[in-house]
Amino acid sequence: EVQLVESGGGLVQSGGSLRLSCAVSGFTVSSNYMSWVRQAPGKGLEWVSVIYSGGSTSYADSVKGRFTISRHNSKNTLYLQMNSLRAEDTAVYYCATIRDAYNSVFDYWGQGTLVTVSS
Amino acid sequence: DIQMTQSPSTLSASVGDRVTITCRASQSITGWLAWYQQKPGKAPKLLIYKASSLESGVPSRFSGSGSGTEFTLTISSLQPDDFATYYCQQYNSYPYTFGQGTKLEIK
Numbered sequence: 001e002v003q004l005v006e007s008g009g010g011l012v013q014s015g016g017s018l019r020l021s022c023a024v025s026g027f028t029v030s031s032n033y034m035s036w037v038r039q040a041p042g043k044g045l046e047w048v049s050v051i052y053s054g055g056s057t058s059y060a061d062s063v064k065g066r067f068t069i070s071r072h073n074s075k076n077t078l079y080l081q082m083n084s085l086r087a088e089d090t091a092v093y094y095c096a097t098i099r100d101a102y103n104s105v106f107d108y109w110g111q112g113t114l115v116t117v118s119s
Numbered sequence: 120d121i122q123m124t125q126s127p128s129t130l131s132a133s134v135g136d137r138v139t140i141t142c143r144a145s146q147s148i149t150g151w152l153a154w155y156q157q158k159p160g161k162a163p164k165l166l167i168y169k170a171s172s173l174e175s176g177v178p179s180r181f182s183g184s185g186s187g188t189e190f191t192l193t194i195s196s197l198q199p200d201d202f203a204t205y206y207c208q209q210y211n212s213y214p215y216t217f218g219q220g221t222k223l224e225i226k
Contacts, residue, residue, distance in 0.1 A: 045155075045163065045206055047215040060214050094162055103169060104210040105153045109162035 002026040002108045004095050009113030016085050016117075022078040022095030022110055030073040033098035035106060036080050038091035046091075049080065050098065063089075087119045121145050121209050125218035131226040136197045140221045142190045142207035151211040154183055154192045157220075158203045166205075167192065197223075 004027075008020040020036075036048040049059045049069040057069050068081040078095050092114050096106035122145035132138050142152065150170040155163035165174045167183035170190055180195040194201055202225050207218040 044220045045157075045208070045217040047213075047217070050213070058213050099168070104151075104215070105165055105168045105208075106155075106163070107165050107174070109164075112162055 002097065004097070004108060004110035006093065006095055006110040006113040009093065009115045011116045011118060012085055014085060014087060014117055014119045017081070017083045018085065018115060020080040020082065020093055020095075020113055020115070022080075024076050024078065024095075024097075027076075027097055027108065029071045029076050029078055033101070033104065034069075034071065034078045035096050035098055036069060036078075037094045037096055037106065037109075038089075039094070039112075040088075040091045043091075048093070051078070082115070085115075085117045087117050089115060090117045091115060120214055121148060121212065121216050123207055123209055123216050123218040125205075125207055125221050127221060128219065129222045129224060131224045132197055133226045134197050134199060138194050138197060138223065140192045140205055140207075140223075142185075142192070142218050144188045144190075144209055144211075147187045148209045148211035150186050151209060152183070152185070152190050153208045153210065154181075155206045155208065156201075156203045157206065163206060 003025045005023045035050045051057050051069045066084045070079045092112040094112045095110045097108040099107045124143045126141050152170045154167040157163040171183045182193050204220045204222045
């Protein structure tokens, strides 16, 4: 059974930093694509970042240059380092698995971790 | 970026009703479209992928159709568990984008 458990969210001041973690079981992070998706309070879903099995990455324009996605293969954990945080980054952050390169849907999700950026 | 527009934004319906939600893409995404269901305080759940393929374990009352720029999600006979918010998502190209959501409410 695939399980994803996010942690690391919390309250941070504008301009601050936070690192989110996503511990994964039943699925090998290093062999697959993984992503972060966020949802501002009362709003819709927004894709944030992806890391491919080969290690390359991609980001939404809204976070490019401020956020970094990475993984720790032996810990089977995904990370999102968030710097220069802004009020508009306030959201629940979900990590999600991507099925494969052909069908790049988000098929397993964590429960989410709330990031609140105070101005 | 590809814009995804869902309609309606809110839909009121009764148990047993047949409902349809529409999703339009700002440019062709061929069939690279998924549908998700989200309940309050929970993560989204994948229902449909590749426009019309039913995810394993999802009831057969859910179906998807469409190609190019226009897609639909149909629930053939609403059940109490189906009242939730539904999102479409294109995965034709990055950045992957979602529709704004359709909230399905009990009439």
